[in-house]
Amino acid sequence: MAATIASFKVDYFQFLDETGQLVDGTQIPALARDMKQLTSLYELMTLTRVFDKKAVALQRTGKLGTYASSLGHEAAHAAIGSAMREEDCFCPMYREYAAQFYRGVKMSEVLMYWGGDERGNDFSGPAHDFPWCVPIATQCLHAAGAAMAYKLNEQKRVAVTVVGDGGSSKGDFLEAINAASAWKLPLVLVIVNNQWAISVPRSKQNSARTLAQKGIAGGLPSIQVDGNDLIATRWAMDKAISAAREGRGASVIEMLTYRLSDHTTADDARRYRPEDEVDTAWKKEPLVRLRNYLSDQGEWDEVKEEQLLKDCADRVNAAVEEYTDRVENDPQPIEAMFKYMFKNLPHHLEEQLEIAKRFPAKGGHH
Amino acid sequence: MAATIASFKVDYFQFLDETGQLVDGTQIPALARDMKQLTSLYELMTLTRVFDKKAVALQRTGKLGTYASSLGHEAAHAAIGSAMREEDCFCPMYREYAAQFYRGVKMSEVLMYWGGDERGNDFSGPAHDFPWCVPIATQCLHAAGAAMAYKLNEQKRVAVTVVGDGGSSKGDFLEAINAASAWKLPLVLVIVNNQWAISVPRSKQNSARTLAQKGIAGGLPSIQVDGNDLIATRWAMDKAISAAREGRGASVIEMLTYRLSDHTTADDARRYRPEDEVDTAWKKEPLVRLRNYLSDQGEWDEVKEEQLLKDCADRVNAAVEEYTDRVENDPQPIEAMFKYMFKNLPHHLEEQLEIAKRFPAKGGHH
């Protein structure tokens, strides 16, 4: 007997094409007609981009440490953040600022973190949201664990996590898929595939047609969307989150986008990445197409754009002020190195704190 | 635009049904007509079962340490071993004796290993074959690495590894699939799904329809076969190995079988497993159906069976002799604890060796 006992597929979704036209021959999500939502998300995406540019500039002038840019990822990140509820848990990697801004994290807090001050992780977003996660893909299991907690506590909460194309090769992500399958967890696993893992192109992570199909290992609904199309990214998130919230389990969404920046400010992509690839990618970036769409709908124009850019610049500058003021005029004391290691400072750390106080670094951190 | 960009399926194969009849309506592999092969593999499976019974008995009488039985897995293991070439690399878990016997590992060596003597790992099988592997699923990455070495050295060699239904949840296995996909490795990943991971049933590992579909994550050809049907297991192995050898990359084969024994002699499956499930499983076990088939073909009869069982008993007894003689009359010296740690014994170990010699255990190992 030879019988096919299981079949699977990965569908791709795009609603707003590169020029900002709605793709026809498809049922367009209601969001496409919700001008208020779209406009405010466009504003969030623009703010994020203005912030991003500023952060890179701060690093270049020595006012910030290594910084991971989100340039080009705005439609993916804005959709992720805006589709979630306050009580849901976000487990980010390290560049999902738009999602975090939507959830209440302040720009100044992002700067604190990359500015070498742990207080940035004690942010104004939901207290149950995870801080930035450096060890690649580990956040996926934290999200699975959070989802498990919600399920055991019968809370209608969802955990959402993000992993990159590179991170999708790591066991942590793959085991999270398996865990989600085993326990039918209220979890959304988003692969933000920006084509590069530092210098390693997507094609070297594996030879499969999609990364989304990794979800099939656990039998999870797995789709791929145009990660630069806010309508598609948000539609996919809404679908996955409501499935999770209603007890239908986890899903995998692969968002196809492009890292328009260097990996971080410590990286120089020209060493390994053809310029023309980047030029082509710029033609697909998420903001322009959304702006064109909004303009065609009569919802946006030059004047509004100028005003928005000015507001964003002002808000970003205020955030930079807040950041520099805090780290310079209210730096963390040496105690801060010790007092959060345990809830109650153990004896041996008290002794070490005394030594640390006695031998502070000469001339601060430089 | 909503388009299906990738589709996948998992096929199931069975050629010899539980009664030993060829399944009709299917193209039957040539092996079904190769009576010489089938007979010798039946003999190997029988020998393995006789050996297994003896090993368990030895443990019960204190002559062997913890032992992992292969009862019920013989069709899977015999197919794996017999489909490989000497120069291929086998990375076992811990119960694939039939495969190892075929490759030249001696029964006495298996007993040495479970008898607490590392010399069992210095076995008579191919010198490049891996020893038994205790940390679950880690052998999958060793196999991927071996396959990588063969590929880089342009050798037409294949690495074959085995993982259980439980082990298929572990990142090591999942990352091996991804690596195989990334480099198109000459690798065969066999999941011997015996329905249980100690006390944890297959259904708790995840909720997917098959375990084979984990290979889809890497876009690998992935199939499921009746693991108690030697013709199906061997046919699947031949197919996968030749694909690997000819540069067409890796595959995943899920062999559905059943652990008819306790997990190991240290386990008592009655604590967690319904007896009737085991009774049902016995009706599907691999030896009887193959014997029936061979009998129907006029290739086997009572006399041959009796003769075979007698030969097996003799060989197993001889192996037990060899084992007990070696561990009792030629035990490893205390030096053995030290001399293989590094190629050349470092200074600090020389000193420790002196201490060890000076303070040997009282009354041997008990």
Next chain:
Amino acid sequence: MAQITLVEAVTMALAHEMKEDPTVVVFGEDVGVNGGVFRATAGLQKEFGDERVIDTPLAEVMIAGMCVGMASQGLKPVVEAQFEGFMYPMVDHVVNHAARLRHRTRGRMSCPAVFRAPWGGGIHAPEHHSDSNEATWAHFPGVRTVIPSSPSRAYGLLLAAIRDPDPVVFLEPKRIYRWQREEVEDDGEELPLDVCFVLRDGTDVTLVTWGAMVKETMEAAVALEKEGVSAEVIDVATVAPLDMETIVESVEKTGRCVIVHEAPKHCGVGAEIAAGLADQGVWHLKAPVKRVTGYDTVMPLYRNEMNYMPSAERIVHAAKETLEYA
């Protein structure tokens, strides 16, 4: 009051805390119906249900990683690794996340989890079932490492570990899981973490140990007594952070110290104790500080296992060496 073994004391402590605190969940391989391969969780799933005593898929990275997520969202997971040799895949999540979550977030989040594992050699098990890796855990900031050596300490210290607001690695000496029985009242009385327990008073030499080696060390102390040598025996119990004070005090009295552990010698916890003496106790030392430990080799398969394990004889010999110095 029941006479129970060390492993039964573990079960009793788990059951007690699960009754007291509904956020406590047991999470691991075979912990459910099977009650763990050593029966440490026997009966708990029946009593508390499979939503609180949870069998996991076979994936230690997943177990540790999910534990961090669960602990951060209001649960108190008590993870069981089936054997200490299978904890290595957990290292990344324990040291990079569990041990750092509170610190990383300036106290906004925390990870009140316990990572239990049967630990140590001497049961004639296969490879990876007999290691002593406490030093691996002890070196990492942000996590406590606790090792009981008797039924009552197993009960009291495990209660304390579960109640502790920060992550604790709790290593259970499997060799003595069923060695002695002790009367242990299920009164919910915890024992203090971060302190040593003086098991025997003595004046001539201080024997410092933990875990199953307490057995051989006490035997050695008795043997020494027969020869007129009075040995003080200290069970360290919490190997990180270390209660150096109690040890130094003892050595101030005896002037001699022999440290005993099953783990390999090089960079074992014994080194930290000897180093503490080389600093704070140096003026009191009447003899070199000796370490009787496992060798810097892999624990052999069982036929040679007892040639690896430190014996009472070796401890006595080392103690006498220290007594050769006036």
Next chain:
Amino acid sequence: MAQITLVEAVTMALAHEMKEDPTVVVFGEDVGVNGGVFRATAGLQKEFGDERVIDTPLAEVMIAGMCVGMASQGLKPVVEAQFEGFMYPMVDHVVNHAARLRHRTRGRMSCPAVFRAPWGGGIHAPEHHSDSNEATWAHFPGVRTVIPSSPSRAYGLLLAAIRDPDPVVFLEPKRIYRWQREEVEDDGEELPLDVCFVLRDGTDVTLVTWGAMVKETMEAAVALEKEGVSAEVIDVATVAPLDMETIVESVEKTGRCVIVHEAPKHCGVGAEIAAGLADQGVWHLKAPVKRVTGYDTVMPLYRNEMNYMPSAERIVHAAKETLEYA
């Protein structure tokens, strides 16, 4: 002869061995076109091709596990972990397999592999990019742990590590990757593993260290000299196995010892050295053995980083403490 930095010496050693030995392959994330995030493998892929300088998918367990497989089948993989903080997922395969394969198979198989990683703090990088985890590796039997502290030692020790028939963890002090330039001849001359290097002769106190802390320790020695104190400086270089002999010899001469490392104090490699002195060197000690180390905390983000790192000032202070004893 070229004046090169430590990281350039690493590259030179890799290139030299890849020329000499066709079985040597470089295996890791971003080691190819990008030449590694610190450029340690810069130019190697161009010279040796992408079948010998191999960019891997992002999966450290895979990297370490495949490395075991590759090494067992005739290759000599030199793995690069991008930062020491990302080595934890490798622990399982390194300690449970790489370090044991020869032992497990009674010499039938072996694992001649090198696990390289930029290691240590002081470069103002994000979390997990500044740890010092040498003690984690040093405790495990069957693997060597080697740490260079100058361009010439990086070249000579890495050659030795690659040629060694057993696994070596090779930790590169990233803070001094580009600190000094030295004339290093590309002559394929290796330096011995398992021995300390005496960097400076002295008679009053022995300063023992390794890695980037050699910088502060030498500064301290110079400062002490100005005050008439003659400090001997020892670079341990191989932290496992340890060349205790050289250290004890030195302390026999000086009677005082200060051990310096960046890693947390508790159960750090400094403890093993102090323990060795408490045993073999105790009669020569004129003062307590002091340790100047990182604190038992997580390495802070960069604004506090320098408050964590041991300074020359702290070393000088500790040395003077030991000199208060006649």
